[in-house]
Amino acid sequence: MIGAMGKKEELSGLFERLADVLEFKGENPFKSIAYRKAARTLLDLDEEIETIVAEGRLRSIPGIGEGIAKKILEYLETGQVKHYEEARAGIPDSVLEIMNIPGMGPKTTALVYKELGIKSVDELEAAASAGKLRELPGMGAKKEENILRGIRLVRDGSKRILLGVALPIVEAIIAELSTVTGVEMILPAGSLRRMKETVGDIDILAASEDGRRIVEAFTSLGCVREVLAAGDTKGSIITQDGLQVDLRVVKAESFGAALQYFTGSKDHNVALRRLAQARGLKINEYGVFRGEERIAGTTEEEVYRALDLPLIPPELREDRGEIEAAQKGELPRLVEFADVKGDFHVHTTASDGHNTIEEMVEAAVRRGYKYIAICDHSKSTTVANGLDETRLLAQVAEIRKLQSRYKGIRILAGSEVDIRNDGTLDFPDEVLGQLDIVIAAVHSALKRPRDEMTRRILKAMDNPHVRLIAHPTGRLLGKREPSELDMEAVLKRAAETGVGLEINAQPDRLDLDDRDCRRAQELGVKVAIGTDAHDADSLWYMRLGVGVARRGWVGKDSLLNTFTASRLEKVLRRS
DNA sequence: GCCGTTTTCGGCCCGACTGTTTTCAGTCG
Numbered sequence: 001m002i003g004a005m006g007k008k009e010e011l012s013g014l015f016e017r018l019a020d021v022l023e024f025k026g027e028n029p030f031k032s033i034a035y036r037k038a039a040r041t042l043l044d045l046d047e048e049i050e051t052i053v054a055e056g057r058l059r060s061i062p063g064i065g066e067g068i069a070k071k072i073l074e075y076l077e078t079g080q081v082k083h084y085e086e087a088r089a090g091i092p093d094s095v096l097e098i099m100n101i102p103g104m105g106p107k108t109t110a111l112v113y114k115e116l117g118i119k120s121v122d123e124l125e126a127a128a129s130a131g132k133l134r135e136l137p138g139m140g141a142k143k144e145e146n147i148l149r150g151i152r153l154v155r156d157g158s159k160r161i162l163l164g165v166a167l168p169i170v171e172a173i174i175a176e177l178s179t180v181t182g183v184e185m186i187l188p189a190g191s192l193r194r195m196k197e198t199v200g201d202i203d204i205l206a207a208s209e210d211g212r213r214i215v216e217a218f219t220s221l222g223c224v225r226e227v228l229a230a231g232d233t234k235g236s237i238i239t240q241d242g243l244q245v246d247l248r249v250v251k252a253e254s255f256g257a258a259l260q261y262f263t264g265s266k267d268h269n270v271a272l273r274r275l276a277q278a279r280g281l282k283i284n285e286y287g288v289f290r291g292e293e294r295i296a297g298t299t300e301e302e303v304y305r306a307l308d309l310p311l312i313p314p315e316l317r318e319d320r321g322e323i324e325a326a327q328k329g330e331l332p333r334l335v336e337f338a339d340v341k342g343d344f345h346v347h348t349t350a351s352d353g354h355n356t357i358e359e360m361v362e363a364a365v366r367r368g369y370k371y372i373a374i375c376d377h378s379k380s381t382t383v384a385n386g387l388d389e390t391r392l393l394a395q396v397a398e399i400r401k402l403q404s405r406y407k408g409i410r411i412l413a414g415s416e417v418d419i420r421n422d423g424t425l426d427f428p429d430e431v432l433g434q435l436d437i438v439i440a441a442v443h444s445a446l447k448r449p450r451d452e453m454t455r456r457i458l459k460a461m462d463n464p465h466v467r468l469i470a471h472p473t474g475r476l477l478g479k480r481e482p483s484e485l486d487m488e489a490v491l492k493r494a495a496e497t498g499v500g501l502e503i504n505a506q507p508d509r510l511d512l513d514d515r516d517c518r519r520a521q522e523l524g525v526k527v528a529i530g531t532d533a534h535d536a537d538s539l540w541y542m543r544l545g546v547g548v549a550r551r552g553w554v555g556k557d558s559l560l561n562t563f564t565a566s567r568l569e570k571v572l573r574r575s
Numbered sequence: 576g577c578c579g580t581t582t583t584c585g586g587c588c589c590g591a592c593t594g595t596t597t598t599c600a601g602t603c604g
Contacts, residue, residue, distance in 0.1 A: 030587055034576035065577045103593095105602050138601080142594055190604090203604085229592060236592090246604080248591090261589090266604075273588045278580070284589055 008042045008049040011075055014084055015039040015068070020096045021087045023106035037063045040267065044320055046519055050076065094120035102150040103143075111136055125151050149226075156242055160198035162477060164507025164544050167192065169243060170202050173221065177247075180217045182210040184252050189262035193314045195547030197510045198477060201244035203262050211249035218247045254286040256299035261285040267319035268312075275307050275323070315550035332521075334550045339562040340542055342371035345416065345439060345470060345502065345530025350395055351376035352384040354535040357395075357402060357411070363536035365409050370565045373412035373437050374399060375470075375530070378426035380418040381443050387415070389431050396434060410565045412436040412572075416470055421445050423459030425466070432465035437572055439502065439530070441470035442483070450484035457490055461499045467572060468528055469494075471504035471511040479508065487516055491523050500526040500560055505545030517552020526571075527552075528560035 016039045019032035041063045042049065052058055053076060058069045071081045098109045098121055112118040115136055118127055127133055128144045128151075170188050178186050183206055187193070190203030206214050215235035219227045228236040228244070235247045250258040261269065262285065273283055282289045287297025288306040296302035301311045309326045313334055316322040325331050346360050347353030355363070357374055364372040376395070377386035387395065392415060399413040414437035418426040425432065425440060432438050440460040442453070460466055472490060473482030494501055501520060504511050512520065512527065520527055529545030531538060542561075549559055556562045563571065 028576080031576050033587075037577085063577070067576050103602070107601060138595060138599095140595060146593085201604090231592060234591060262604085264604085266588095270588060277588085280581095282589090286590090 006048060007076060008045055011049065011072055012039040012042040014075065014081060015042070015071075017096070018081075018084045018087060020099060020106075021084075021091060024091065024096060024099065024110055025087070026106070026110060034063070034065075035068070037267070038068045044318075044515075046515065092119050097121055098124055101147065101154055103146045104150065108139075111138075121151060121154075153238070160200045160478075161241075161243060162507040163192065163195060163197055163199060163510075163547070164541060166199045166202060166243065167543075169223075169239065169241065170204065170245070173202075173223070173245065174204060176221060177204070177206065177214065177217060180214050182208045182213055184208055185255055187259060189248075189259055190246075190264060193263045194265065194317055195315050195544070195551055197513065197548070201246060204245065204247045205255070205259055205262050206247065206249045207252040207255040207258075208249055209251060214249050215247060248285075250285065252298070253294075254297050256301070257283070257287045257297035257303050258285040260300045260303045263314050263317065265318050268317040268323070271319050271323050272307065275309075279307070281306065313550060315547060316553065318551075332553045332555050335546065335554050335556045335559045335562060337543060337546045339556050339559070340369075340529070340546065341564065342369045342373070342410075342561055342568075343531050343533070343539060343542060344373045344412075344414075344437065344468065344528045344561065345375050345504070346372060346533045346539070347376050347416075348374060350391065351381075351386055352534060357399060359536055360533070360539075361402065361406065361409065361411055363539055365406070367539060367542075369409060371410040371412055371568060373414045373439075373530075375414040375416040375437070375439050377443075378415055378417045380420065380426045386418070386426075389427060392427070392431065393434065410568075414439060416441050418443055419456055419460045421448070421456070423456040425460060425463060429463070429465060432463070435465070437467050438463075438465045439468045439470045440466045442474055446474045446480070446483045448483075450486060453483050454486040454489055457485070458493050461490075461493050461497050466499055468500045468502050468530070470502045470530065470532070471506075471509050472501055472516075473511050473513075475509065475511050475513075477508045477510065482511070487519070491516070491520055491525050494520070494525040495523045498526075500528045503527055503529045503545045503548050505529050505531045505541040505543075505548070507541065507544060510544060510548050512548070512552070514548050514551035517549055517554055521552060521554050521558055524558075526558055526560055527554060 015035040019035040023032045041061060058064060058072060071083065075081050095113055098104050099106060101121060112124060116127055116132060118124050128147045133139050133144045134141050170192060174186055177183060185207040187205055189205045191199045192202055208214055211232045215230055218235045219230050219237055223239045224237045225240050226238040233249050237245050239245060248258060248262060276283045280290065287294040288303055296306040304311050310331060312322050312326050343364060348355060348357045348360055361372060377384040379386045379388040396413040399411050403411050414435050416439045419440050419442045457469060473485055475482035501512055517527060529542060531541040533539050533541060
């Protein structure tokens with residue numbers, strides 16, 4: 001989910017649509033590639049485009065040259081881009097939408113538009129159903145069927161799904177396929193391996209001498225709804241949940257190259273390929289080649305080493321400067337899942353959780369944690385049965401008593417205390433002072449204007465008892481946009497006050513997101529993962545939080561969850 | 576349209592699968 005629409009988001013969308021139009025018209029495809037690259041680059045910017053323009057740094061952004069820079073300036077000055085308006089003139093938007101249908105590329109879309117006057121997905125569906133498409137050159141009955149299936153797929157809402165939903169599904173599939181005879185290795189690849197917050201489809205990579213056998217096992221899994229492709233080295237299915245899963249099979253000697261290749265991202269790979277070319281090498285999914293000779297490919301380390309690079313962790317492979325950092329030997333030492341010693345945000349039956357304090361603590365012990373923070377809701381969040389002062393203090397007493405029975409784990413008495421509309425907190429200071437950790441969070445009036453939202457959070461951070469701000473933007477992936485918020489101001493205040501920001505690890509939150517994390521890291525702000533678990537099983541969301549932190553270039557020393565219990569005590573006592 | 580340890584012109588990542596084709600175009604990732 002993208003935040004509020006600023007100029008860079010508008011420009012990004014414009015360049016994407018321009019790329020569509022040019023493809024449709026059959027112009028030099030590399031122009032479209034250039035526009036799409038610029039569109040992605042714009043979205044990835046940490047700063048506002050206006051700032052960059054004002055400081056004359058536009059042309060220093062990779063992928064933005066003379067032509068695109070001019071168009072950006074034109075848009076900022078006039079609100080439109082003439083070249084775009086001219087290019088799209090006479091082409092209805094509904095025609096371009098046809099290109100979103102799987103199987104319908106620019107060529108086929110242009111063909112049906114020109115020959116049959118088809119201007120929308122609905123008209124395409126009618127023509128395909130009536131068997132009219134097969135009369136066109138290069139088209140047949142099978143193509144019609146495929147197009148109809150593609151239309152159904154899009155209508156079914158084959159949208160991106162949450163990482164936290166996809167991860168268990170793909171791990172179950174892998175567990176099953178790893179028992180197939182001849183499977184030497186099998187791992188997830190693609191955006192899932194990069195721990196992107198949502199994934200479009202799932203890529204799985206296997207090593208075996210007998211590709212057909214695995215592909216057959218794959219396409220006959222119990223979860224298969226539809227088989228899209230089945231060859232010797234590749235299979236593609238739609239699961240009952242509507243998730244597309246692609247399996248690729250290579251020989252073991254190529255596994256590293258293939259894993260690298262299918263993990264992406266696309267932009268990262270293109271950049272790597274350029275590096276390879278400059279050295280007279282060729283990279284593909286089978287290895288790194290100098291002429292006919294293969295010089296690497298069994299492991300990913302080999303592939304990167306062939307380019308004089310250290311292994312770049314999958315979570316960083318977004319072409320956001322990781323290759324340059326690797327070349328300079330400046331890759332961050334990312335936090336590891338194994339470094340995590342505790343969870344800062346769990347609920348219990350006292351508010352809206354499903355397990356007792358003791359059950360949550362037991363689950364934390366089983367995970368080897370050294371601390372866990374019990375942070376139920378406060379009274380303003382009535383829908384979640386938030387605790388008032390009396391119930392909170394009773395819970396603190398209960399936690400102290402329970403603590404005496406546990407030696408190896410510290411049970412932190414805390415609260416996920418509401419930030420009210422005016423920025424004050426739901427409990428008075430003398431109550432907050434009795435807690436081990438105070439996490440402040442906005443749960444209401446999320447749509448207030450940017451200034452007001454920012455002021456509320458800044459004010460909460462100024463309260464000396466507050467240690468963390470939970471789910472700072474309030475977004476819910478696919479359901480609710482992030483609140484309007486001056487994140488830069490929040491991060492700077494965090495740096496000043498020493499208040500940390502939460503990476504809320506709920507699958508549909510992941511808030512802070514990876515980009516905010518990276519900025520936090522740059523500013524020296526501490527982050528802390530809280531699973532916000534409402535039951536003991538959900539403590540596993542920690543993995544998702546670690547994924548966000550790693551994608552945000554967060555090192556071990558910036559993540560509070562890696563602190564030992566005694567070091568943490570000092571931070572919590574603070575000042 | 577972008578870009579430069581072969582280049583300011585001429586490349587631009589590269590291969591698999593499908594369906595339609597008797598040798599390949601289109602699409603996808």
